[in-house]
Amino acid sequence: MTYEIEIGRGKRGQQAYSLDDVAIVPNRRTRDPQDVSVNWQIDAYQFSTPIIGAPMDSVMSPATAITLGKLGGLGVLNLEGLWTRYEDPAKVLEEIAALKTVGAGHYDPAITRRLQELYSAPIQPELITARLAEIRESGVTVAGSLTPQRTQEHYKTVVAAGVDIFVIRGTTVSAEHVSKNHEPLNLKQFIYELDVPVIVGGAAGYTPALHLMRTGAAGVLVGFGGGATGTTRRALGIHAPMATAISDVAAARRDYLDESGGRYVHVIADGGLGTSGDIVKAIAMGADAVMLGTALARAEEAPGAGWHWGMEAAHESTPRGDRVRVGTVGQMEQLLFGPSNHTNGTSNLVGALRRSMATTGYSDLKEFQRVGVVVSPYEAD
Template identity: 70%
Template structure:
């Protein structure tokens, strides 16, 4: 790959964001009604290749159930307000209404309440009894502490999500989570990330994960690049991890690990581009934060926004454009790609002649 000379002592590889690329039409087109957006990971099949991000602004037990009934996978944030308070409804409204320089400090205070194991059990039970796939997310730092509670509560899919998750975390202060041992001992599929490079993804795949998250999470609501200087443009990141998936299949004798793009996906076109770069599915937050029935009341924030020592996120006000159903399936009342996400994906696939998500990964893209 071509490297660019940044200065005499440093060279860097050119990387591309979703905004830098475009999908190329093929010689064939299809009717959008003939297109399937179904996606299957492990034993679980979903009609939509869309995972709802485990963020308090978009996922409550109720919205996770609704999202599941629409055909997607809703992931609960098991370190959020729903596992710290019996009824966080008023606190969610308060967070949405915070203003000025004290907003971060107040969020830190609200999220300082301890996580309660019995609330983890209760929230997952609520989703399970609704008859949809149950998924919950913990950070790597909290996984060992609450993993047994999560599994005993009957979770179907375990998500370990952090800003950057590696298979080799080194610490002299505490025994780090051994992902390979942890995943091996679990009876449920595990999705882990984020990662953004070929090598990091390959190491995560070797732990036995069913899927890897590509990106740093948080998307529009995080300031990781500003605070830490860490970022990788998503089109290149997804393509690199897709290459790791291909090589791991050869290495493992055919074991397929799903690639889930997680970050910088704000509009319907980004979903299509993520899949075109090799993703099997996408994890989204900000598009769902625009739903009138989202818990964030038109605001969006992630776990980075209230970190106790070094906040790397912010509350972003998106406003609302329609219900969750309208955002997923339309009808759309705007022309900016924030509504009818599934309809737009189907039309992108139909316009290029593909009938399913796996085939669509082969579509040609150009740097625009």
């Protein structure tokens, strides 16, 4: 049931909630955190944590994807980013980190212009092959991401390189893209013909998510990604309060499970998950796993060197993101598993998830999706 409120006399809208608006509540029992399982599996691939590294150049390089994979997560490499445009992107990354912001805040047209210039270099298919081969040689699960606009152009190279999981990620992705200018990607046919599981998104509501599930996707990304760096709401007026979005897409998963006779599609929260509390609440609202950008950009190994930005920040005509300073809190292993000396939820992310599950009495992630929640908007001290 959807409740709408009046927005003046001529418009009604759904009341939607962000993750800051909700909180979980304890159950009648507690558990030992060591007895809690945070294992996650999608298709044939098993992971000891439900953590996916977002395909953002400030977060995932081949090296950090390997590190995250060895720590039990899944690193997704941006196959349209600096790693596939430059033979040696280290100097480019150093330049981006060294760019000086003029004035207060993150917004600086000069930085945006320079990002656009750097990302105008052509994608080199041989570098796609080389980067994915580097990850494969380490023995971890290999995942790469393309936008819907680039998928037709590069997917054969990606598949030939031996990718295990294919991610199609955009600001918003629909199963039915309409264009008068070019032949759009037929998502259902594409996934049907592909021999690897596909994760696709973002989707922000019940109906678009259900349509994506019907294409055969193994997982659906919820949200628009790039939460800390994105300016999509200011630039395009589009926003998806994540608590409501995850709950709506989880409902689509439930209904599609019944419609398809038992096919389970994973719901992956993507965007605006900067702290361990956000991760906890995303899973409580129905997510199976989380895709992290800002949270992992704070790792000492992260390519952004304490800075964070997304592909939207370098869009050639409609940039919708900024380069933001997130700092560093420790090595990736410490960031995920502790020990932590941070009280703000920026490290020991998995440990905090375990403790929340134990405190509320749940033993695995699927059970934890049933935890009680309350609407209780967060008020900063």
